Amino acid sequence: MNKILIAYFSRADENYVDGQLKYLEKGNTQVVAEKIQSLTGGELFKIEAEKSYAKDYTTCVEQAHQDQVANVFPKLKQTLKDISQYDEIYLGYPNYWSTMPMAVFTFLTSMDTSGKLIHPFCTHEGSGFGQSLKDLEKLCPQARITSGLSLYGSKVAQSEKDIEQWVQSKGE
Ligand SMILES: Cc1cc2nc3c(=O)[nH]c(=O)nc-3n(C[C@H](O)[C@H](O)[C@H](O)COP(=O)(O)O)c2cc1C
Numbered sequence: 001m002n003k004i005l006i007a008y009f010s011r012a013d014e015n016y017v018d019g020q021l022k023y024l025e026k027g028n029t030q031v032v033a034e035k036i037q038s039l040t041g042g043e044l045f046k047i048e049a050e051k052s053y054a055k056d057y058t059t060c061v062e063q064a065h066q067d068q069v070a071n072v073f074p075k076l077k078q079t080l081k082d083i084s085q086y087d088e089i090y091l092g093y094p095n096y097w098s099t100m101p102m103a104v105f106t107f108l109t110s111m112d113t114s115g116k117l118i119h120p121f122c123t124h125e126g127s128g129f130g131q132s133l134k135d136l137e138k139l140c141p142q143a144r145i146t147s148g149l150s151l152y153g154s155k156v157a158q159s160e161k162d163i164e165q166w167v168q169s170k171g172e
Pocket of ligand 1: 009010011012015016026027028029030060061062064065093094095096097098099123124125126127128152153154
């Protein structure tokens with residue numbers, strides 16, 4: 001049986017939900033990651049920058065933008081010990097300014113993904129994957145990237161069926 005990793009970035013705290021600012025106990029992408037974990041029995045790994053973004057939404061949006069413009073690869077809080085034991089990676093992230101948060105760039109460049117099967121999933125508020133899949137292909141040229149799942153962050157709680165179908169299809 002394939003060994004599965006579910007690596008994801010997600011931020012709780014203040015976010016836009018259905019046009020309103022709200023405090024979330026758990027980030028949207030984390031909700032999806034945990035659902036995938038319960039369906040696959042894979043191992044969860046949270047991608048976190050050493051220095052997290054602000055709790056308030058507006059500052060966070062600005063910080064994330066600055067990191068992208070300056071092409072900052074932030075140091076991660078924890079590193080994954082051994083990628084070689086996993087065959088399949090579910091990779092989850094929120095759409096940040098049309099691509100992945102820079103901490104996900106750090107994560108992907110810190111290890112060898114050649115030969116891995118990567119199933120990308122993303123939460124967003126309207127832009128879907130944006131250009132993140134192109135960026136992912138560039139960062140992981142030797143991996144096989146299957147067709148991903150993008151979900152509205154504000155609708156993740158009602159997206160169980162979509163997640164189940166996608167996991168069953170293995171992104172094929
Ligand atoms: C810094 C930042 C940038 C964002 N940029 C976009 C964007 O360009 N397009 C979009 O559709 N949603 C954007 N969003 C909305 C998030 O992708 C969405 O709320 C997501 O579900 C958050 O996931 P999380 O709760 O797991 O962190 C942005 C949110 C933040 C905080």
